[in-house]
Amino acid sequence: MILQTKFHGEIELVEEEIYRFDSGIPGFLEEKQFCLLTLDDTPFFVLQSVKTKEVAFIVTNPFEVFRDYEVELPDEVLSSLQIETELEVITFVILTIQDPFSETTANLQAPIIINASKKTGKQFIMNGSEYRTKHRLIEPPAEQGEE
Template sequence: MILQTKFHGEIELPEEEIYRFDSGIPGFLEEKQFCLLTLDDTPFFVLQSIETKQVAFIMTNPFDVFRDYEVKLTDEVLSSLQIETEQEVVTFVILTIQDPFNETTANLQAPIIINSTKKTGKQLIMSGSEYGTKHRLIEPLVEQGEK
């Protein structure tokens, strides 16, 4: 299929590369189908809506940046995404890109969970967790005093 995307222009997308988000994404509940695109030579990905060109989320693998990050999948999530093995699970967090880039934040409270085998996905809201919606992706540099 031919797809119009926010960041990649027009692309050809095989049908088997479409991920189903049966519950949509909070704030975008009507968006049920997405594709996952790489963002050039970066550690970032784009979760692009199949239906709406302007609905595209920049994401990254949180475990590459936040070493102590933990996500506990509930039985409901495992069931709804048809997850049978740990190897099927891919986790991303949505970024809020800022200018300058070092102000960019990651939403650790609501990761995107994908079953890479069944091509299903869901945004998991981890209510009551220690994580928030605006964790700085790049820690601010510590100013050093004069020696």
């Protein structure tokens, strides 16, 4: 299938590269199919809607940036995504890209959870956690104390 994308132009996509988001993504409930595209020489990916060219999210693996980040999936999420083992799970967080890039934030409160083997996914909102929707991707340098 030929797919028009927001950042990669026209690409060829095979059915096996499509992830089903049965509940859509909050704010984009009609978008049920996505693919993951790499962004050259970066740790970032594009979660691109198959249906709508303009619906594309820049995502990254949160565990590479936020070393203490933890996600505990409730049984409802494990069941809905048919997750049987931890090895099936891929976790991403959506970035809000800013200019300058040092102002870019990550939504740690609502990670994207994907079952790589079943090709299913959903955005899991961690209500009641200390995580917020806007964590700085690059922490500013610590201020020097006054002497």
